[in-house]
Amino acid sequence: MKVSKQVAIARNDQVSDNWLLVLAWWKEIAVTTLVLAVLVFVVATFVMTHYYQATVVIRPVSKADQGSSMTGLLSSVTSSVGALEGLSSDEEKDAEKYMSILTSYAFTTEIIKRSGMRQRLLEHSRGYRWFGWVPSDYGLYKAMSNRFDCDYSLKTGNLTLNFLDSDSTRADIIVQEYVDLLRDKLREKEIENASDAIASLEKESSHISDPQLQAALDGIISDQLQRRAMALVEADFSFEVIDPPVSDDSPHKPTVALDCLLALLLTPLMWVSFLIGRERLLAVLGRPGSLESNAAVPFSSKDDETVSFPPRAESRR
Numbered sequence: 001m002k003v004s005k006q007v008a009i010a011r012n013d014q015v016s017d018n019w020l021l022v023l024a025w026w027k028e029i030a031v032t033t034l035v036l037a038v039l040v041f042v043v044a045t046f047v048m049t050h051y052y053q054a055t056v057v058i059r060p061v062s063k064a065d066q067g068s069s070m071t072g073l074l075s076s077v078t079s080s081v082g083a084l085e086g087l088s089s090d091e092e093k094d095a096e097k098y099m100s101i102l103t104s105y106a107f108t109t110e111i112i113k114r115s116g117m118r119q120r121l122l123e124h125s126r127g128y129r130w131f132g133w134v135p136s137d138y139g140l141y142k143a144m145s146n147r148f149d150c151d152y153s154l155k156t157g158n159l160t161l162n163f164l165d166s167d168s169t170r171a172d173i174i175v176q177e178y179v180d181l182l183r184d185k186l187r188e189k190e191i192e193n194a195s196d197a198i199a200s201l202e203k204e205s206s207h208i209s210d211p212q213l214q215a216a217l218d219g220i221i222s223d224q225l226q227r228r229a230m231a232l233v234e235a236d237f238s239f240e241v242i243d244p245p246v247s248d249d250s251p252h253k254p255t256v257a258l259d260c261l262l263a264l265l266l267t268p269l270m271w272v273s274f275l276i277g278r279e280r281l282l283a284v285l286g287r288p289g290s291l292e293s294n295a296a297v298p299f300s301s302k303d304d305e306t307v308s309f310p311p312r313a314e315s316r317r
Helices: 002-024 026-047 069-085 090-102 105-115 118-123 126-131 137-147 168-205 211-233 256-285 290-296
Strands: 052-060 148-152 159-165 239-247
Touching (some): 026 256, 052 168, 090 148, 137 159, 159 168
Antiparallel strands (some): 052 159, 052 239
């Protein structure tokens, strides 16, 4: 009991010493915090580049909704099996596939060429502006990827695409380019798959003499022809746009209010950590800390000054 009581008293004394140490430096802490907060506000408002975020929301369209009877039947069977085994639905799988395409190197590189973003990315590159270093294609891909983000919501089934740019209008244009290029890629892949299936089925059908099997193959070929035709003419192929591109009125980054708040919170914490660490280092080195120095000199130097008087002149006799 005595030992625990002594430990508690020692901890209380340590807390009191730290509190007194912070009080001794409160003016410096307050001034530094205020100056840094104002500096962060000025830099974030007038120096840093402001980026606006454009957002578009799309929803994957299931194969059954696209009108293919055969594909719809297969999708329903796959969905039933997936539900029993705990797998994701067709829409989730499509969304994951779309996200993989949107963030791929080939897709992003084509977006850069298609939208003319190469020169804009070079202008925002510090190495290019300061030293004339031209980044590689992979460097441009990384810079473009840092501006783009996509997220799928399991609750709503929507896929959200976001893009950042210093010009809100250009941000809307670029995120629309992502949507258009994604639809073109999916359309080309669907047409290619359907054409390959038709060619393979027609070749197989020419070697079959059974009328029933021939009729079944003709039905499958008809479904594939319908699938290819719909891929060619359907406007909302593979997905539909729920919300068209729209950008924020205020900059998405930097967040001036949040940066200033972090400066107001972190600066005092850094001060306290520095002061406590300094006191402990001085204690390890055996040198007196700030509190010990103040305690050793209770009065100011002016109080210790001796007052000298001029010599008294001898009286004349």
